[in-house]
Amino acid sequence: MEQKNILLEIKENLEEVVQRRSSRAKSLWKELIQQHPVDIADFLGSIDKEHLKKIFVKFPKDLKFEVFQELSDTLKAFCLSFMAENEQVDVLHSLSVDDLTDLFDYFSDEELKKYLNLLHKRSREKVLSLLKFHPDSAGGIMDIEVLSLIESFTVEKSIKILQRLRPDQEIYRHIYVTDKSNKLVGHINLEDLVVHRPKERLSDIIRKNELVVQADEDQESIAQRMVHYNLTTVPVVGTENEFLGVIPAETLMDVLVEEASEDVQKMAALAPMRRTYLETPFHKILLGRSGILMVLLFAQSLSVYILEEYMYLLPLILVPFITMLISTGGNASHQTSALILQGIASGELHPSNLSRFLRREFLIGFSMALILGGTAFFRVYLRTGSLLSSFAIGLILGLIVLMAVTLGSGAPLILKRIGIDPAFSAGPFLATFMDILGVLIFCIILSTLVSRGLLSI
16 A cells, blocks of 8 residues: 555656655655566556656666566557667567567567667677678678568568568568577578468578678688579678678679679789779779789790890791790680689689699690690691601690690699689780790700701701
8 A cells, every 4th residue: 555655646746756856756766766667667657658758767777677578568669769779779688589579569660670670789789890891701791781580489470570571671582590699590481481380480490501601701702602502692690600691692793793803804914993994093094004014024025035045046947936836825824724713713613623623634735735736747847848847846836835734724723822813823924924934945945956956047
């Protein structure tokens, strides 16, 4: 009876109690916060919402959460509307899953979207504050505005949530499922919600994720594995398996296009352009392209130096064939490097089949050396009529082709091993190196044959 009288007196003097200016008001306030949370919740339900708000915001933090759990769902929704965001996160986490899902029915669609995101806000903020994601990492490209469900939700509740959020929230075929602490536990498919009974829990129908990626993983590696497993989405997690977001098929396509564009530019000895060609400043393109070509031009001067050193020992009749030899070597190396770069980019080449690939390429290179060397033999014989000269050029071309295939297949793998993009091994860099090597092989073999008296100058 005394308790009822106290609450009745407080109700009759609400404004005074809220202001707490008199000793009597302070005494009544002290009596109020000492009541059981259930009684306080009943009291708040009996007064108007304006005074409820004024009283509730002044409760101590612990009491506020205890009272919140005892309020009706209607009043819980009302109190959430004026609470600070950090308090909203805390009270939502304090509710049981069943209470939480019941409360969802009292939210507007916009509020439902907001509070679902808040449920995982603390975990996400903790991870995002610790990690500085690189733009080309999973964390840099993931979609964080994605719906996830909690494993204790029923099929029926999950469907209601999806129906209400569908116009505003991106929903993928794979819907990822977490525990209440936002730890990723698996996924369900959209069709699972159709074929299972309404009262079944998601934890009973959950599927294992085929691929889960860390937030700091490189986007190219992720794209390769998504293609390998034929996945349209992949979940991104933090260091403690916190669900952070999803990499969808649209982003996968963007990554593949971006990586392919970068590889093409690197194969052309260009620094990758972050913007489109027309958006990139003229002077930046000019300096980038002319600068690398100047470097390669000076490198190519080694060929001139080698020719100058050996010129007096070379048969003049065979010198015109040098362009045929070095261009064939450059073409063979570029052809080989393109194949291995495509294999690396698609994920077809990996440590388990690398030795098989190298053996196969060596056999192909040896066979090509015989075929092209024989072709060169007949080409030179038709021009010179000399069997020995034809044999020399055929041998030189065969060696150049064999070296080109070896370098074309080995250089990308070596660069990848030391942490350099293998695409740099193709194009002008490899072609320039093969030009120099081709000239060197040409001069050494012909000068050796001349010095032994087998060919005349």
